[in-house]
Amino acid sequence: MIEKVIISGFGGQGVLSAGRILAYCGMLENRSVSCLPSYGPEMRGGTANCHVIVSDKAIGSPVLNNATSLIVMNNPSLEKFEKVVETGGLIIMDSSLVNNIPNRDDISLYSIPATKTAFDMGNITFANIILLGKLISATGIVLKENFEKALYKILPEKKHNLIPQEMEALEYGFNYSAE
Numbered sequence: 001m002i003e004k005v006i007i008s009g010f011g012g013q014g015v016l017s018a019g020r021i022l023a024y025c026g027m028l029e030n031r032s033v034s035c036l037p038s039y040g041p042e043m044r045g046g047t048a049n050c051h052v053i054v055s056d057k058a059i060g061s062p063v064l065n066n067a068t069s070l071i072v073m074n075n076p077s078l079e080k081f082e083k084v085v086e087t088g089g090l091i092i093m094d095s096s097l098v099n100n101i102p103n104r105d106d107i108s109l110y111s112i113p114a115t116k117t118a119f120d121m122g123n124i125t126f127a128n129i130i131l132l133g134k135l136i137s138a139t140g141i142v143l144k145e146n147f148e149k150a151l152y153k154i155l156p157e158k159k160h161n162l163i164p165q166e167m168e169a170l171e172y173g174f175n176y177s178a179e
Contacts, residue, residue, distance in 0.1 A: 001056045003141040004064050006081050007128075008049035009073025009094075011039055014128035017154070018071070019050030022132060024150040025142035026054035034062035047076065054141050069139060071131045073114075075100050092134050094127060110134050112176050118169065123162065126169035133173025144174060 005022065009015045016037045023035035032055045039048040051064045068089045072078045074097050082102050085091055090108040096115035112134055118126035136144055147170055151163050 001054075003054045003069060003139055004067045005052045005054075005069045005071065005135065005141070006049055006064060006067045006084065007052065007071040007073075007131075008047070008077035008081055009097075009128075011048040013048070013073045014125055015039075015048040015073065016050050018128040018132055019052045021147070021150050021154050022052050022054070022135075022142065024154055025146045026052075028146040028149055029142060031056060032059045034059045036062040036064075049077065049081070069135060069141075071128075071135060072098055073127065073131070074098060078102065090138055092131050092138070094131060096127070108138065110138065110176070112173060114173070117172060121165065121169060121172075123165065126166060129166050129169040130173035130176070133170040134176055135173075136170075137174040144170065 007015050007018050019035050019037060023033040026033040034053040036051040051062060053059050066084050066086050068086055070081050070085050070091045072093045078093060078098055078100050085107050087106045091102055092110045094114040095111040096113045102109060112130060114127040114130040115124060117130055118124045136142060148167055151166055
């Protein structure tokens with residue numbers, strides 16, 4: 001098993017945190033992982049993306065030229081990375097902020113109003129967690145049960161009180177289906 005994921009959006013949306021959490025989940029499952037963040041000098045509001053690989057075998061390079069999955073949190077990210085998703089791969093997009101539709105019929109597409117849902121849950125920063133929930137359910141990249149353990153390791157202790165709500169956000173994304 002190898003999953004090659006690109007998570008992309010604006011700085012401040014939790015793109016890099018999502019990558020770190022996903023990679024840590026893979027480590028908890030004794031898999032080979034790679035997490036390569038990339039962001040512009042402007043940080044908040046600038047572009048940010050993270051390449052995450054979770055594999056049962058050794059990883060040769062952290063740089064991705066193609067991906068099995070793409071999570072996009074803004075239109076420029078979709079425009080930039082849509083073409084690198086492999087045939088049979090998937091794109092998960094935050095429909096609250098991404099209004100373009102991928103022009104492909106060889107991938108699976110999940111369009112989730114993550115930012116709006118996170119806002120309704122009381123914390124807009126949960127949008128990335130909602131999208132990760134859908135990634136986990138659609139690919140089986142990591143076990144949902146390890147997500148909470150990863151949050152306790154990745155998040156600063158002062159934010160541990162948010163973990164129950166983050167798990168609700170994960171569950172929302174995991175079970176989301178457009179009707």
